[in-house]
Each structure stands twice: as structure tokens, then as C-alpha cells.
Amino acid sequence: MSNAKPETVSLYQFFERIPNEEAARQYFKRNRWNGEPNCGHFGSLNVHECKDHKPMPYRCRDCRKHFGVRTGTVLAESRLGLHKWLMAIYMMTTARKGILSTPNGS
Numbered sequence: 001m002s003n004a005k006p007e008t009v010s011l012y013q014f015f016e017r018i019p020n021e022e023a024a025r026q027y028f029k030r031n032r033w034n035g036e037p038n039c040g041h042f043g044s045l046n047v048h049e050c051k052d053h054k055p056m057p058y059r060c061r062d063c064r065k066h067f068g069v070r071t072g073t074v075l076a077e078s079r080l081g082l083h084k085w086l087m088a089i090y091m092m093t094t095a096r097k098g099i100l101s102t103p104n105g106s
Contacts, residue, residue: 008094009090009094011090014086014087014090018083018086020083021081021082021083023083024081024082024083024085024086025069025082027082027086028069028070028082028086029069032069032073033069037049037058039058039060039062039063039065039067039071040067040068040070040071040072040073040076041060041063041065041067041071041072042060042062042063042065044060044061044062044063046060046061046062047059047060047061048061050066053066054068055068055070056068056071069082070082
């Protein structure tokens, strides 16, 4: 077992790596599917990319449903952009003293 600590990324480095919504979508695509999209409804790898069908640019050839990187996740019904979700996840995982749940800390 390795004692290596995960890489700490500064806020500046975060915005350098993920500057916008498209970069955030690509980040989720890489980390969720590792380059091979699979249907969030059916689990099939038999998918077709429909470039002009955003925000669900993929179609499963087996169940015939459209899907995207959010399909089948807790982010599926969120109207908040992926870039904002990633920033929130970053802040929660890098905060040294935690994050207050209320504005005044009570």
C-alpha cells in the first residue's frame, strides 16, 4: 500500500485545467466513461454520438434513449452547470477546516 498523497491543486490550477462548461463536460466524460460512453439508462456500449443533440449528445442503439454525462447520476436533474458542480466538489474536497452549512455558521 502506498502512502503517497493525492495531488493538491490550487484554485488557480483548477481554473486553468477546467476554465469553462465544455472543459467540465470533457472532465466528466473522461472520468465517468474513460473514453467509452455507455448508456446511463441501459448500460450498453452500443451508442451513437449525435453532435447536434445537446445536452444529451449520445443515443443508445439498444434502448433508443438519448443520454449525457449527467444521466444516471445525482446531477441528472440539476439545472446548475457542470463547471459550478466541479468547483463546489473542489471546494468541499480541498477545504482544510470544512465548509459551513449556513452563512453565519450557526
